[in-house]
Amino acid sequence: MSETATKKKEPGMATLVIVLFAICAATALLLGLTNYVTAPFIAANNEKTTQEAMAAVLPANSYDEVEYTGGDVTLDTGTAVPVLIRGGG
Numbered sequence: 001m002s003e004t005a006t007k008k009k010e011p012g013m014a015t016l017v018i019v020l021f022a023i024c025a026a027t028a029l030l031l032g033l034t035n036y037v038t039a040p041f042i043a044a045n046n047e048k049t050t051q052e053a054m055a056a057v058l059p060a061n062s063y064d065e066v067e068y069t070g071g072d073v074t075l076d077t078g079t080a081v082p083v084l085i086r087g088g089g
Contacts, residue, residue: 051063
């Protein structure tokens with residue numbers, strides 16, 4: 001038998017690119033589907049965790065979200081307290 005008849009043909013560059021693209025597309029589709037299915041559960045869990053954390057710090061029947069516009073905060077005693085927000089705020 002000749003050497004060329006027993007030798008396996010190697011895939012070309014185009015074939016490798018197409019296979020890699022197909023794998024990436026399938027992985028992205030599965031990741032997106034997983035995110036779509038789990039997003040409501042994650043949001044509910046985050047809300048529950050936030051409510052539990054607020055209840056541990058300051059127990060109350062309900063909490064109202066307020067918007068902080070910046071500047072100093074005046075306490076009930078009339079004392080102005082400077083506020084510095086670090087991080088995401």
